[in-house]
Amino acid sequence: MIRFAVIGTNWISHAFCQAAHTTRLLKLTAVYSRTLDTARSFAEQYAVTDCYDNLEAMADNPDIDAVYIASPNSLHASQAELFLKQGKHVAGEKPLASNIDEVRHLIEIALANNVVLMEAMKTRYLPNLQISRETLPSLGKIRRAHFSFCQYSSRYQKYLDGETPNTFNPEFSNGSLMDIGIYPLTAAIELFGKPEQVSASGSLLESGVDAHGSLTLKYEGFEVLVSHSKVSDGLTPSDIQGEAGALLIEQISDCRTVTRIIRGEAPEKLGITQPENTLEYEAKAFAELIQNRQYQHPGLVATQIISEIMTDARKMIGVVYPADRSS
Template sequence: MIRFAVVGTNWISHAFCQAAHTTGLLKLAAVYSRTLDTAHSFAARYQVDVCHGNLQAMAESPDIDAVYIASPNSLHASQAELFLKQGKHVIGEKPLASSINEVKHLITVAQENSVVLMEAMKTRYLPNLQIIREALPSLGRIRRAHFSYCQYSSRYQKYLNGENPNTFNPEFSNGSLMDIGIYPLTATIELFGKPEQVSASGSLLDSGVDAHGSLTLSYDGFEVLVSHSKVSDGLTPSDIQGEAGSLLIEHISDCRKVTRIIRGEKPEDLTTDQPENTMEYEARVFAELIRNQQYQHPGLITTQIVSEIITDARKMISVVYPADKSL
């Protein structure tokens, strides 16, 4: 059993712990929070007694093998590095780091210490994404695709009220592309690989982060449009258009439903069952990488491509984070 710790006590940490325990391969062993009362409250739900208010002490603990990091985006890289250097395997919530330079540095540190480093990007490991991949040849020559994730943020009203929530604060390496645009972008890279060219546009808030925007990824003979927003809701499915037919995909981050429509034929539901908590797949892959001592894996390649595109796109739309100056 792989003993893992959690850094961060928000809802997504609970979701990961529940998914990890479902695999039967991972067991929560310790919890970190800046406030010990918060850590104890979180840990009690999993009958865990070990809590830390000091990150260095947790990283040095011989009682954990791995860590799941779900702190604010701007802290991902420094915290991951701390654990990697102590010989702990790291699965870091998306985005793995604030920039491509930080991602490359973390990969180097992981290789030097012979430990697994993985981005917690659930979309990459979904069975329905694999179904989409397998269905692509049946569409004929691919011509266009539109992947969209637009979701009105529950914290946007706080921002409009003059507050400064992390979600819209560049100090925490946030914004629409970084927080939710990364999902459809990752799906694009998983399905079609690295693009030949990328262009980006976006609308910035006064805080300096992007409220919404789009990416155009150019491939040989076709383009993929990635749309994202944290200030509006998108209600239409994503799609992939080929000369022979198309695929419709509901909620690209989870790939909840996949429908194939071949010209002249009835729509065909290709969807396979997935659990409600789709983080189970990433947790299982993480555990298997550790068990197999597989320190170099395909997920790191996708993570680098995605991070490079986001870093370049932010330059195009003038989104700058303090973390950009760290390396």
């Protein structure tokens, strides 16, 4: 059994812990929060008594094998580095770090210490994304694709009211692309690989982060449009268009349904029914990487491609984080 700790006590931490326990390979043994009371409140729901408000103390605990990091984006890199250097395996919530320099640095540390580093990007590990990949040849020559994730943020009204919630604050390495644009971008990279060329556009808020935007990924013979927004809702599925037919993917972050439509034929449902908590797949992948001592794995390659694209895209639209200046 892999004993893991969690950093952060928000809803995504609960989702990961619940998913981890369903694998029967991972067991939550410690919780960190900025305050002990918050850590204890979270921990008691999992019968865990080992709580911390000091990260260095938790990293020194020999009874912790791995850590799941779900803190604000700007803290991911420094926290991951601390635990990697202590020989702990790390699953860092997406995005793994603020920019490509931080990502490369973390990978170097992980490989040097023979520990697993994994970006906790659920889309990458979904069965329905794999089914989509296997279906591509049946669509004929691919000509276009559009992957979209647009979701009105529950915190946007606070921003409009004059507050600066983390999700709209560049100090926390946030914004539309980093928060939700990474999902459709991940799907595109997993299905088609590294593009030959990337262009980006977006609309900035006064705080300095992007409210919404798009990426155009150019491949040989076709291009992929990636759309994202935190200030509007998108209601259409993502699609891949080939000369013989098209593939529709509902809710690209979870790939809830996959439908193939070959020209002249009736629509065909291909996707399986995935569990409501789709983090189960990433949790299992993390555990298996640790069990197999697979420190260099395909997820790291994809994470670097995606981080490099997002770093370049932010330069194009003018989003700058503190981590960019230090890099």
